[in-house]
Amino acid sequence: MNLLNRVFNYELPTEIVFGVDSIQHLPQIIGRLNGSRVLVISDPGVKDAGILNKVTVQLEDGVTFDTFWDIEREPDVKTIWKATAKAKEFGADLIIGVGGGSALDAAKAVAVMVENEGDISNYAGLNKVPNPSVPTICIPTTSGTGSEVTIWTVISDKENNRKFGIGGKTIAPTIALCDPTLTLSLPGSMTAATGIDALTHALESFVNKATQPISEALSRESMRLISKSLRKAVHQGDNLEARYDMLLASTIAATAFNPTRLGLAHALCMPLGAKFNVPHGIANAILLPQVMEFNLVGNPEKFKDIAEIFGEKTDGLSLHEAAALAVKAIKKLNQDVGIPTGFREFGVTEMDLGYIAEGAIGSDNVLVNPRKPSLADLKEIVRKSL
Incomplete structure (x- = not known):
């Protein structure tokens, strides 16, 4: 195709903060987003490796937070429902995802469901989510999925042997906080x-x-x-x-x-x-x-x-x-x-x-x-x- 005859668009909804030890900037980032009640979503491997603690230690002064770290590989719709219920009960006004693609996808899904009704599978496809999500910070601990900046989250429905994607600007994280030191322990x-x-x-x-x-x-x-x-x-x-x-x-x-x-x-x-x-x-x-x-x-x-x-x-x-x-x-x-x-x-x-x-x-x-x-x-x- 002749590029001179083609119109294209490029948009990146997510702000990227990248660098060694950039995790230390987390309190200021939360302040910019006016976060006061923060739910941190992660997985057992990240918790056991001590990486989750490296994140939550940054929140101990001046921020009320709770954690949900039961995200499995290929997060299931039932897990998203449980994490969303906890976020709503806690009154979360900001979601932080810490981990690989599964944890980050789950965090993005929960951030959406805090502000939208029904079952998450109702929003499968592109641009189906009506309301913007709560602010979301995604902190990757692997170097692969890129979920920290994508407009997609992929969720599993294990009961029906299927996976589905939910896409759109409302899915994109508000900020991607990328610190290479958090990937050093990855096998x-x-x-x-x-x-x-x-x-x-x-x-x-x-x-x-x-x-x-x-x-x-x-x-x-x-x-x-x-x-x-x-x-x-x-x-x-x-x-x-x-x-x-x-x-x-x-x-x-x-x-x-x-x-x-x-x-x-x-x-x-x-x-x-x-x-x-x-x-x-x-x-x-x-x-x-x-x-x-x-x-x-x-x-x-x-x-x-x-x-x-x-x-x-x-x-x-x-x-x-x-x-x-x-x-x-x-x-x-x-x-x-x-x-x-x-x-x-x-x-x-x-x-x-x-x-x-x-x-x-x-x-x-x-x-x-x-x-x-x-x-x-x-x-x-x-x-x-x-």
Whole structure:
């Protein structure tokens, strides 16, 4: 498409505060938002690692607060209901989310439901939430989901084996407080999974049909940082520079895909997570090379760019040969950071291919993918990923 004939828009509703030890600015940020009764939402892992305490210790002078740290991986609608009930009973006028994507998504969902009636599933889709949420601060402790700046929250309905997204400016956090020191204790396996999740955000946004100059520039920088620092962050967990790069890459990638959506990897992740409990980052990492291979013909110029960002030499090669090196580079990255090789270990079999493909085909992420897939194409991508 000729960019001269195209109008695009870019908006980032969330303010970003980023830097080493920036958690110390939390009291001033709460003051700016006029927060007086704060509910902090997190998960057991963050609490047990002592990270939740690093946040709440900042609140002990002059702020009334309470905590809800029972958020599970892939937060369920029932958990959101419980946390919302606590927020309303407490009279929370500000929500803080501390953790990975699950805790941050839960915090965003609770902030919405404090100001809106009914069941959260009623608001599935884009721009369905009528009333603005209470002010929300999201503090990431992983470098992957980018939930601290996205206009989406993803909730599970485990009773019905489904996941759904709720999107719109009313979902976006008010402020993202990003302190790389809070990611230093993240285990290598989780660093790898969340890091490839961030890469998938940047890469799928970069090659899809909704891409635009601002998001492209953000995606490029995110991929550059991941290429430079993911291996170090996985294998040298105390390397603060690598942790800084990865948290920045994750946040930047999310600002890239906010206006563009993603692609087939994320479409397929939803049914894989809902029924088989495959962690989101792992699902993306396993799918990504196969999705890239399928998409190469849809945007070979961009895949050549990706190959070069990840250090592949493309001089003297045809466009297709150069583009194919992007797949090689990502497979090598997966191997180097210890990503599982397939979905069989999660109980997925050939019998499940139809369920997964049918669960993905209706995703809006399919609509912007650089190559239009059929159900058979989606089944084959998952089959190659078993």
